[in-house]
Amino acid sequence: MKSLKENFQKAHIVIIGSGIIGKFNALELSELGLQITIIDPSQRQNSSNAALGLLMGNMYQKRRGRSWDLRKQSIELWPRWITFLQKFNYELNIEKPLIQLTTNEEKFKKLEKFIYESNDQNLRILERDSIFINNINKTFQTKNIKGMISFRDGRINAFSLLQTLDKYLKHKKVNHLQEEIIKIRKSNNQWISTTRNNENIKSNMVILCNSLKAIDLIDSLSHNIKLKPVLGQAMEIDINDAEVDLLSLPKQFNINGKNIIPKSKNKLIIGSTDEYSTKPKEDTFEKLTNFLDKKPDWLMEGKISKKWYGIRSRPDGEPSPIMKNLEKGLVVCTGFYKNGILLAPACSKWVANEVKNYLF
Numbered sequence: 001m002k003s004l005k006e007n008f009q010k011a012h013i014v015i016i017g018s019g020i021i022g023k024f025n026a027l028e029l030s031e032l033g034l035q036i037t038i039i040d041p042s043q044r045q046n047s048s049n050a051a052l053g054l055l056m057g058n059m060y061q062k063r064r065g066r067s068w069d070l071r072k073q074s075i076e077l078w079p080r081w082i083t084f085l086q087k088f089n090y091e092l093n094i095e096k097p098l099i100q101l102t103t104n105e106e107k108f109k110k111l112e113k114f115i116y117e118s119n120d121q122n123l124r125i126l127e128r129d130s131i132f133i134n135n136i137n138k139t140f141q142t143k144n145i146k147g148m149i150s151f152r153d154g155r156i157n158a159f160s161l162l163q164t165l166d167k168y169l170k171h172k173k174v175n176h177l178q179e180e181i182i183k184i185r186k187s188n189n190q191w192i193s194t195t196r197n198n199e200n201i202k203s204n205m206v207i208l209c210n211s212l213k214a215i216d217l218i219d220s221l222s223h224n225i226k227l228k229p230v231l232g233q234a235m236e237i238d239i240n241d242a243e244v245d246l247l248s249l250p251k252q253f254n255i256n257g258k259n260i261i262p263k264s265k266n267k268l269i270i271g272s273t274d275e276y277s278t279k280p281k282e283d284t285f286e287k288l289t290n291f292l293d294k295k296p297d298w299l300m301e302g303k304i305s306k307k308w309y310g311i312r313s314r315p316d317g318e319p320s321p322i323m324k325n326l327e328k329g330l331v332v333c334t335g336f337y338k339n340g341i342l343l344a345p346a347c348s349k350w351v352a353n354e355v356k357n358y359l360f
């Protein structure tokens with residue numbers, strides 16, 4: 001008789017969608033020794049490729065509830081995964097720290113209260129005369145910027161992370177099908193995923209990681225799942241001012257809700273917008289640069305050298321993300337309206353537990 005472990009390792013799991021959530025689930029489940037097929041028609045044009053990769057875990061201003069629990073787990077899991085993935089890309093890293101700034105006095109008071117109450121040595125209010133605040137005030141021609149620094153938060157290059165995961169999955173010989181799944185059904189205790197080209201793929205389980213399109217494959221009414229699209233834009237700006245050195249700024253920071261990543265002395269990335277639509281609005285530059293009462297001249301005169309967008313899925317009527325066991329052998333992991341990169345490790349751990357519970 002075959003041992004439980006042998007049967008478990010023979011199990012075949014289909015993952016539909018290969019954004020960060022699909023790929024991270026494939027990583028976690030491959031490490032359990034399962035046979036994985038990951039299916040996606042266009043893995044480059046998704047919201048994961050648009051992400052800026054900021055990992056805002058510790059600076060989340062709540063210390064209880066589901067959202068905090070997922071963040072906390074991810075913060076703990078990320079360093080281990082980075083060490084593991086460095087075998088496939090030694091440059092992969094989380095660039096720390098992360099700085100959150102505001103010009104709003106009330107918001108700053110909330111930050112102060114949060115830091116005081118959280119009693120976490122890795123979170124500090126930035127001193128008025130700190131080098132960060134001085135350089136930011138000088139560059140943005142402001143006087144009233146205040147904020148906090150989080151030594152355990154940071155940024156991972158999302159594109160590089162996705163490429164590293166591809167390398168890992170290839171090394172593990174994970175089957176990758178460049179197809180769109182148009183239907184899933186259960187027959188004789190097996191799941192059948194049908195591609196647009198009418199190919200049927202049998203598996204013991206299906207994990208839906210296909211963001212907005214997850215509802216096309218399930219009976220969303222009986223499962224009561226609603227998702228709406230939220231488009232996010234980001235852009236790279238070239239500036240032309242010899243007096244300004246963008247590299248004097250922190251490596252990643254957020255001012256009044258906009259994320260900023262200096263790339264060189266005269267180039268920076270700003271993101272992102274929240275647009276309840278599937279078509280990007282034209283006023284990207286205005287939307288992304290209006291985060292201060294008065295824009296500095298160099299920013300006003302900056303030129304967009306690149307812009308991009310991604311469409312995320314936001315759950316309607318329930319908190320993000322949606323992680324549910326829908327039926328025996330069918331799991332959904334979607335609705336990552338924000339923070340999909342940050343939360344990937346915690347969510348894939350949850351999925352792995354569901355898989356173990358089902359197969360054992």
Ligand SMILES: Cc1cc2nc3c(=O)[nH]c(=O)nc-3n(C[C@H](O)[C@H](O)[C@H](O)COP(=O)(O)OP(=O)(O)OC[C@H]3O[C@@H](n4cnc5c(N)ncnc54)[C@H](O)[C@@H]3O)c2cc1C
Binds near residue numbers: 018273
């Ligand atoms: C501009 C921008 C900046 C962001 N910045 C950050 C950030 O700094 N930090 C952070 O944590 N998050 C950030 N995010 C959010 C993050 O990108 C998302 O939360 C995350 O990418 C969601 O990943 P996903 O795998 O669920 O979806 P996606 O990456 O959208 O992947 C879904 C995949 O499913 C596939 N698919 C769809 N239907 C089917 C089908 N029928 N069959 C097969 N495959 C299918 C699609 O082709 C797609 O590849 C940002 C997002 C944007 C747009």
